[in-house]
Amino acid sequence: MIHEVDEALRALFRAEPLAGGQVAVVFDAPTRDWAAKVNAPTVNLYLYDIREDMRRRERGLLNEYDEHGTVTARRRPPRYFKLSYLITAWTRRPEDEHRLLSSLLLCLLRYEALSPERFSGTLSELGVSVPMSVALPPPEDRSFADVWSALGGELKPSLDLVISVPVTESPVYAAGPPVGEDGLRLGFSEGVPPPAAPPERPPARAPSGAELPVYGGRPDVPAPPQREPREPRRSGIRSRVAEDQ
Template identity: 35%
Template sequence: MFNDVDETLRQVLLADVPIDRTEVEITFDRPTREWSSRLARPTLNLFLFDVRERLDFRDDTWTVTRNANGQAQRERPPRRIDLSYMVTAWTNEAADEHRILARVLACTYRQGRVDAAYLQGSLANATVPILLRAMPPDHLAKPTDFWGVMDNELHASLTWVATVPLDVFAPVTGPLVVTRELQVGDRLGPDRETFIEVAGVAHQKGDRAAGIGNATVTVLDTSHRATTDSQGRFTFSPIPPGEYTWRVEPPGGRPVERRIKVPSENYDIEVEA
């Protein structure tokens, strides 16, 4: 995934600075002395030197969606990761280096959120925005020590941080809970009453994911009546065990009736589109 971030930043720089590929090369290498000695033309280098979670963006709230097979899919949001890049320009003349860095710095201030047109690879399907921000010089502690480790001369640099999603939690898929039973009375006595809470979906025929919102669902010969939500979901509680006729009246459509036993494995009702 990190390579997708590299390519995304490359596209941002090419379009926003802008950078001519024939004049300046964009690389993502370790800026060692050996590396810089091999450069044959002006180069803008983005070195990834720090990776850490952005804790103020952490969200452990589960979301539940219903897939086309009628199953519930539970997902946790992705972790948000800060990727910190040291940006340096390598040229023969100091004036050219300063000119490149100035234009790149202006770009980092303009680009707070990456436009979808620049997103590469897996980032194109990200469910959260890709954020960018320029950081103050102290984001990199002791630059002289860094350049000593690289065995290279001290070089002017910018710090550019990309906040990207990392999907570390696989979605959990399983059947929806559609029946809940409530028993009232002495747990060991013979006079216990049983009531059932049920949940279902009114959906287009052949497509369980196409829920019909604002439909009226009625259990005939009872007082139970409900209006579906935007995803076609409805609930009834309490219903005594038995067999009932359910009627669905979609907005602007033909009513549908279906015999359903309570309790049952499924309370969904198909409606002709």
């Protein structure tokens, strides 16, 4: 994924701002030792930071369909990662470096995204444009001076290019069989016994042996007769749920 972005940027710069010139495009770390070995006009695109673009994260699952329009699997939506490049120009004169940076900046400002035709491999198969931004203020937790200090070099004019790349690698969850016109049948196991009936309480009696009236009933109204026991229930339940059309 990262190497595809590298090749797309190299091809873009060689086709437009650096067309016809003898300027090399590299992706090396611009350390002090590396700078001492540069002996030809060079544009360096140093990838110094990779982090997820949380503003583009989506929740839920995406459906995958077959040729009949049936859902066959589900997968997570793509996650975007920001690739931050530090673009610098290296020549013998500062004026030439400024001229190169100006040409690169004008080229990048003409595009808000890289089209799928500029990529090969995975990013080309996705068929989506890859958004990018250039020369924006750095985040609060990072400054370009810190980057140069970590590299051990001197502060140099540069362009900050950020490209948000989608990554589609995620687990695939197989979908269950589709529900047909006959509906979906649900049921319990045949071996489930019916619930047991609660035990009957004996009638309450006074010390003399007389049967006490039922609580809440009238003394002149006889107690209701005992109900006959119900037939045992079938050992299982079958239900059929028809799909709503």
